[in-house]
Amino acid sequence: MSCTLFCKGVSIMIAGLEFKADLTILCSDGIDVILGMDWLTRHRDVISCFPRSVKLVHPSGQEVEFVPVQSLATHQLHSLVTKTIDEVPVVCEYPDVFPDELPGLPPDRAVEFAINLVPGTAPIAKAPYRMSGKEYDELKKQLDELLEKGLIRCSVSPWGALVLFVKKRDGTMRLCIDYRELNAVTLKSKCPLPRIDDLLDQLKGAKYFSKIDLRSRYHQMKIREEDIPKTAFVTRYGHHEFTVVPSGLTNAPTYFMNMMNLILKEELDQFVVVFTDDILIYSKTREQHEKHLRAVLEKLRRNQLYGKFSKCEFWSEEIALLGHVLTAEGVSVDLEKIEAISNWKTPRNVTEIRSFLGLAKYYRRFIENFSKIAKPMTELLKDKVSFERNDKREKSFQCLKDKLTTTPVLTLPDLQKDFVVYCDASRQELGCVLMQDNHVISYASRQLRAHEENYPTHDLELAAVVHALKIWRHYLIGSKCDIYTDHKSLKYIFTQSELNMRQRRWLELIKDYELEIHYHPGKANVVADALSHKSYCNLLTGEELPTELCAEMEQLRLDFVTTKQLNELRVRCTLEDHIRQTQKDCPSIAELKVGMEKGLLPDFRTDDRGTIWLKERLCVPIDEGIRESILTEAHCTKYSIHQGSTKIYQDLRKLFWWRRMKRNIAAFVAQCDTCNRIKAEKQRPAGLLKPLDIPMWKWEKITMDFIVGLPRTPKGNDSI
8 A cells, every 4th residue: 555645743632632643644444543553562552352442651651541432344454454565665576476376396406405314224114194084185185286286296215204184273284294203313414593692683773674484485495306205204195205395304494594595695694684484684774675675585586485475574663583573772572472471370390390491591681680580490490309389489480470571672782882791790690781872782690500609709700700701702702892890809800910720711711802890889780789689798808798697687677667867877897997097106107108208109099088008908007906806807707717828818918918918927827726726737747856865985976067068168178
């Protein structure tokens, strides 16, 4: 249906409220306005079939509900919505590409389907299934049609697969060949199908889309002549074999994909995306789309490939592909594909949980903090875990359902621009968000593995960065990237002088990327808010408290909540205040201040409260009480494990600094009574230190000492 006029911002009054709509003027009788999906989506409409009503949300936020006075006849609406080939621009020039039926056998192509068997395999044949009288009539009818079109032929092959029928939604019968026995002895193709997210990444900036669905895709590809007998099937009406690829063969999708990639090789990743029989054409402007659509249709005509017009979409600004909805704004979940989730009953066994999580994981990039939400359910998939339903798992199931039905629109990446990654870690999972121009591209998270639960905080936060770099390597490698973390010490990972083996290994991976790590406070970190993890710190050292103490603190709750601010409570480390006061009277600190004023100590700094720091390390003055408190906290408290001097030094040097620090720590640990009494001695036993017996008579025993290494005399002597 052609149109010549377009009205922008037309006012429509509904229940006394004004709505705006952009309308195209069409020639139609009896219908004033047809409001499309874009307008209904914008106003969050809800259509209820019983009772018959429509709910809309006005831009002001007011909800409107009304009942139509007169319903529209189905055939009237269908006549307006359904288009013919003649009405679609560009497509109308290629009616031969969209026939009602395949015209015949496909031509010889560069790619032919091959069935390569495991060496030593003998032909497999089975007796046919019994059928009802109605099914026999349908079988004879469909066999005659396939023979007439040349898609099958009579066979004397020793192979023989079974035939059965599957009822379609419209009540008709689909002929299916049971090739499971043949597939079991067929060598599997090593060429996998493309990743769906890789295909979607090509669509950045596209506004206009067209999708072509090929008719009976496998029937448009020939089988290699020597492999035709392997497709034979047995029926009551004789032995037949396929001359084209039938449905149900194990390597059919891969071969068909290779054929399409070869035919559309020049257009791929320029303005075409192909996934088996779906061809998506995308463009930024209408002029480009006309050119691109014509180029693809010309290729299909030249290679005698045919589409099914009723399943195709052209000149659309919103299109569904592989369970996703594509628009100029980005990609979102196709609600038609997941509408069954809203009615999904609570899983009753491990099989049902695995089925639900399989669907949910397909859309996990749209769900923030997915692994944490799903953890109560994934725990049931572990070995030797009994299936028990509880409130925690039911809450996890309901939360995933809600997240899947209310997913956001994710933007598509632009590889010419810089990326931003927010990373964070908790004692449960690693989480990260990939962004560009303040728009989310993808969410990612995973649960901690058993050995990672023992990582110190610094390594755990670094693991979140490494996780993000690994899963989004195809985006970040070769592009500039800014990484934000709420763990401040990660800023200095590239200049840190001492690294453990794990950090060294990760640093080699990080150096492959052009990135810069920035500190972002936890309250401003979007991932930290999403993870909702609570950080409880030891007031003395700033280190994270043990898990059991954190669990107890999580149980603390206020008796009431008020919207009014009662007062402001400031909690600071008493040790830092003590150090600040002691620094003022310490001679060694005074020497540091003189050196700082002369510019001789560039690594030292003074904060706004007058405390002196060596980079991010607090300078501890000469005060035995302060140093003993720090060492006692690190070595002898309830939650410490009497670590050795080397480990304590590695931990404390991240927070504190003083002269001869390592020597003081070693002396403190050596004097620990608990360590001396309990810890086993790891050194070799000392030699035999036994004095000589007192001689009974003079000259009975003679001893002497040698002094060696003296300057050599003129006679060549160097010892006494």
